[in-house]
Amino acid sequence: MPEIDVPLERVGFGSTSRSDFWWVAPLVVFLGLGAFVVYATWAGLQGDYYRFGPYLSPFYSPELFGSAHAWFGPKPGWWPAWLIWSPAILILWAPGGFRVTCYYYRGAYYKAFWADPPSCTVGEPRKYYRGEHSFPLIWQNIHRYFLYLGIFFIGDLAYDAWNGFWFNGHFGVGVGSLVLLVNVILLSGYTFGCHSLRHLVGGVLDRLSRSPARKKVYDCVSCLNARHMTWAWCSLFWVAFSDVYIRLCAMGVWHDWRIF
Amino acid sequence: MATATFRVWRGDAKGGKFQDFVMEVAPGMVVLDAIHEIQSSQANDLAVRWNCKAGKCGSCSAEINGMPKLMCMTRLSQLPLEKPITVEPMRSFPLVKDLVTDVSWNFRVKEQIKPFRPRKPDAPDGTWRMDQKDVDRVQEFRKCIECFLCQDVCHVLRNHHLYDQFIGPRFFVYAAALEMHPLDVEDRLKDLRKTQGIGFCNITKCCTKVCPESIHITDNAIIPLKERVVDQFYDPLKKLFRVFQGDK
Known part of the structure; x- marks a missing residue:
C-alpha cells in the first residue's frame, strides 16, 4: 500500500470544528441502549411474573425449562445451586448476540460507548486501533449465525403471539394480544431486513437476474434493510415494553383489557 | 444585504491559522461564491481548488463548520450565518496551501x-x-x-x-x-x-x-x-x- 507523503497531526479527544450538537445522537444511543441492557438484565434475572393468562414475555420465550408450561419441564437438576436461576438465562444470549453483532448496532455503540469515533470528524481518546480486523472484534463476523437463531426466534414469537389470542380455548383479543402481535411484527421487520440476510438471499450473486425468485426476496429484504435503524429501535423498545406489560399485568398493577 | 463572517484556514504544510473575513452575502450564494469573493476583494493569494461549480468534478472539497462538504453545493442559507462559518481544508490529506490539499x-x-x-x-x-x-x-x-x-x-x-x-x-x-x-x-x-x-x-x-x-x-x-x-x-x-x- 502506498504511504502518504507528510505525517499528519492527530487531533485530541473531542476536538472538532463542528458547531452543531454532534454529541446528542451518541448520547441518545448511550442512554437508549444502556437503559435497555440494564432493564433486560434485571427482567431476565427475575425468573417470575413472565406469564399472564395466554401471554408469555418475549424475554422468556421459548421457555425451555421452568414452569409447568416449559418445553422440557421444570428447572433442571443439574443447574448449579450457586448460580442464579431464571428461564431467560438459557435463551436471552441468542437475541442479545444478534443485536450485539448487528451492523447497525455495531456502528452505533462503537460511537456511543467506545467513542470510536464519538461522532464524525470528532477526535478520539485512543491512538491504537484494530477495528474489526483482528481479535476480539473479528468475531463480529459470526453475525449470520445469530441471524439463523434470530429467524427461529421469530417463528417462536409468532407462535406466542398466536397463543395470545386464545383465552381458555376461546378466541379473543386483549390488549396483551395486540402487544405481542406488534412485537413479532417489529422484530420481523428488524430480522428480515438484516444485512447478512440480504447478502445470503441474493447479494452474494453478481447475476441475480438468473434467479428471479431470489431477486424478489432480495428486493424485499433490501426494502426492509433501507429502514434497518428504525426497525432496530422500534423493535428494541417494543420487546422491552412487551415484558413490562406482561410483568405489570402478572403483578396485578395493570389490568389487561379484553377488547372482545 | 446581510453580512457574514467566514473563518478561513490560511497556511501551508509548515503551519497556519484561521483568518476572519467579513462580507456581504446575497440570496442563492454558495460557500464557493463567498470564497471567490474573498479571493477577489480581500485575499488575492487565497488558494482554492475548484472547477465545475456544479457538484460534478469533486474539486472543491473542504470542511465547512467541521463537516466535509463540497463548497459549490453548500448554500449559505443552510448555514447559521449569525456565527462565523469555518472553512478549512480536508484534514486527512497533506496541506498544500490554504484550502488545497494533496490527494x-x-x-x-x-x-x-x-x-x-x-x-x-x-x-x-x-x-x-x-x-x-x-x-x-x-x-x-x-x-x-x-x-x-x-x-x-x-x-x-x-x-x-x-x-x-x-x-x-x-x-x-x-x-x-x-x-x-x-x-x-x-x-x-x-x-x-x-x-x-x-x-x-x-x-x-x-x-x-x-x-x-x-x-x-x-x-x-x-x-x-x-x-x-x-x-x-x-x-x-x-x-x-x-x-x-x-x-x-
Whole structure:
C-alpha cells in the first residue's frame, strides 16, 4: 500500500470544528441502549411474573425449562445451586448476540460507548486501533449465525403471539394480544431486513437476474434493510415494553383489557 | 444585504491559522461564491481548488463548520450565518496551501486494486449480454465523483492514519463496482481482507453521511463486501459447502 507523503497531526479527544450538537445522537444511543441492557438484565434475572393468562414475555420465550408450561419441564437438576436461576438465562444470549453483532448496532455503540469515533470528524481518546480486523472484534463476523437463531426466534414469537389470542380455548383479543402481535411484527421487520440476510438471499450473486425468485426476496429484504435503524429501535423498545406489560399485568398493577 | 463572517484556514504544510473575513452575502450564494469573493476583494493569494461549480468534478472539497462538504453545493442559507462559518481544508490529506490539499495518495491506492477482468464473450462477435437488473446495482457506485470527502471523514484515516493498511470508503466503492459487476470474474476478496483492510471499517456510516452523490457507501458497498469476505474466509459452513462442491 502506498504511504502518504507528510505525517499528519492527530487531533485530541473531542476536538472538532463542528458547531452543531454532534454529541446528542451518541448520547441518545448511550442512554437508549444502556437503559435497555440494564432493564433486560434485571427482567431476565427475575425468573417470575413472565406469564399472564395466554401471554408469555418475549424475554422468556421459548421457555425451555421452568414452569409447568416449559418445553422440557421444570428447572433442571443439574443447574448449579450457586448460580442464579431464571428461564431467560438459557435463551436471552441468542437475541442479545444478534443485536450485539448487528451492523447497525455495531456502528452505533462503537460511537456511543467506545467513542470510536464519538461522532464524525470528532477526535478520539485512543491512538491504537484494530477495528474489526483482528481479535476480539473479528468475531463480529459470526453475525449470520445469530441471524439463523434470530429467524427461529421469530417463528417462536409468532407462535406466542398466536397463543395470545386464545383465552381458555376461546378466541379473543386483549390488549396483551395486540402487544405481542406488534412485537413479532417489529422484530420481523428488524430480522428480515438484516444485512447478512440480504447478502445470503441474493447479494452474494453478481447475476441475480438468473434467479428471479431470489431477486424478489432480495428486493424485499433490501426494502426492509433501507429502514434497518428504525426497525432496530422500534423493535428494541417494543420487546422491552412487551415484558413490562406482561410483568405489570402478572403483578396485578395493570389490568389487561379484553377488547372482545 | 446581510453580512457574514467566514473563518478561513490560511497556511501551508509548515503551519497556519484561521483568518476572519467579513462580507456581504446575497440570496442563492454558495460557500464557493463567498470564497471567490474573498479571493477577489480581500485575499488575492487565497488558494482554492475548484472547477465545475456544479457538484460534478469533486474539486472543491473542504470542511465547512467541521463537516466535509463540497463548497459549490453548500448554500449559505443552510448555514447559521449569525456565527462565523469555518472553512478549512480536508484534514486527512497533506496541506498544500490554504484550502488545497494533496490527494494524490488516493490515486496511488487506486492502482493497487485489480482492474476489471470480464469473462469470455457471450457471443461469437466478441460481445457480452448483461441484464439491466444486474447492472443497476453497480450503477449506483458509478456516480462517485472522487471528491474524497468520504476518505476525509473516515476516522480510520483521519484519526488513526492507517494509510498503509486501509484503502478507505472510496475504494471499497470502487472495488464493489468491480466485484459485483455481472461480467467481472476477478477475485479481490483476498486483497480486501489482507492488504486493503476492510476489517478496519467499523461501520460508523460517516462516509455515507457526507457523500454528495448520496451513494449508500456502507450499506450497499462496504457491508456486502464484508459479507463476501466472511463467505470466503470466516464462515465454516460456507467452507464446507465449497469442499463438497469441489471449489477451493
